[in-house]
Amino acid sequence: MIINVARKELKSFFASPMGWIILSVLMGALGFLYLEGVNNYFAVMSGAIRPAERVGVTIHVGEIVYRDASFLMLIAVPMLSMRLISEERRGQTLPFLISAPISLTEIVLGKFLGLVIYLGILVFYIFVMLSTLNFWADIDFGYLIGNSLGLFLLIASFSALGIYFSSLTNQPIIAAILCFITLFALMKLGQYFASDPNHWFGYISFTNHFQSFSRGVLDSSDIIYFILFIVTFLTLTIRRLDSDRLRG
């Protein structure tokens, strides 16, 4: 059933121009970043005289692409997630799902999965794009896989938060704005507390946890952080929908 709900969401993304436009704009932007990374690789590396300053092409290009991809997602995810539940509220289509033999958990997980699969296309696209470097260089696939996993978990966390905000209101735009502000705070505020590595905000912000992935390190505490974040907001969403049923 979760799969069926996810299929419906995916179909709905691609039934409107919005879904195609966001996907193509993001692909275009990522392609541009990739191209720029490759273009200035030699320029930067020829300027680096000491061997310690030299990095491989995978890291040089990958760093640019993955860092900026996470930032692009900060804008893209709220735009995509905003309509998942609030649009159903506004169009009064939720009874269609609720009176079908599907539990609320399945509805929420299905919607989450649909969005994550849609965004997963981009993660896969970035991976394939960077893999093409392998035609003329010997690239570090471990680094790519680590980064892909990190980006994927980051996107999934964004989506979980986006769905939660979408369940709070019947105005998609408000859901998008709230989601964007929160994501922005979680992404960027970490930098201001960077001087104190033990500051509590450092622990809850995305940046620190994403950084270890982008160095190619798979730290189980970071993976757990993302999973906990996703589970928390999906549970809150289910609770929120259930309270509609209870309180009316």
Next chain:
Amino acid sequence: MSDVTLKAINLSRLFGENQVVADVSFNLKRGEVLGFLGPNGAGKSTTMRMLTGNLAPSAGEIKICGIDIIEDPKKAKALLGYLPEIRPLYKEFTVDEFLTIAARFHKVPSSKIKKSVEIVKDRCGLADMSKRLIENLSNGFQQRVGIAQAIIHNPEIVILDEPTVGLDPNQIRAIRKLIKEIGSKYSVIISTHILSEVEMICDRVQFIKQGKLVYQGTIKELKEQRSEKLLVGLSKAPTLAQLKKIKGVDKVEKDENGMFVFQFKEKYLPAEEIVDLSAKEGWGLYHITRFTTSLEEFFVELTKSNN
């Protein structure tokens, strides 16, 4: 297995302090169309939302073919088809796409989805609309899509909330015919505030007012509630007491036009006596007709008497 498909036992629902549905109990039998009547805001839609698991009742039980909808919602909901007052249609899809999704969500086996979509389109007169976007369909056709999604999985019980509101007379007729057809196969609950509709399509009616059931009965019983009356015009009328003495007359009232309304004992038409007496006593009879009170009057009385 018993014939009762749906059982509501002492359903109540509070919104804050406000009691919207109070102690409503009723049964629905297989192959029966139950009309759910009541003025606006009486609690019809709230009751239907509870029956379909969209709203949790504050107290009471709902059994769908013996399955409690609160304890085992998935199993119970699989036996239900529901069309809320506001059609839950994803307008960005075509009719085929939407019905396929509806079939999938209602656990129609994937090998049968295509066929059940075809069948339901045929039944609802949507065969020519397959590839059209729901958004571009007219109101009446959108309503048909709404009904189609409610019956695609051959549910035991179909619940339709005001299915004919906002349609033109031709569309209303087509939808009523469709509901009647559905009613011959499944149990149907429809809510409405149009009385003639009830008379046309329902087997049984119940009337809800301020959250309470105030009347339950078959359509035949309901029709018996209508009484025949005589409207008589007399230019030189005697007193009401004198008129009441006429054989067979139960009650006489003077209406706002100065005419007399005679209620008479069952199956005894006192027209002849009135005419004879009038000629003898010189009351100046100038008008006499027989008429039947409408269901509407019955319901107006019903709402009044409970105020």
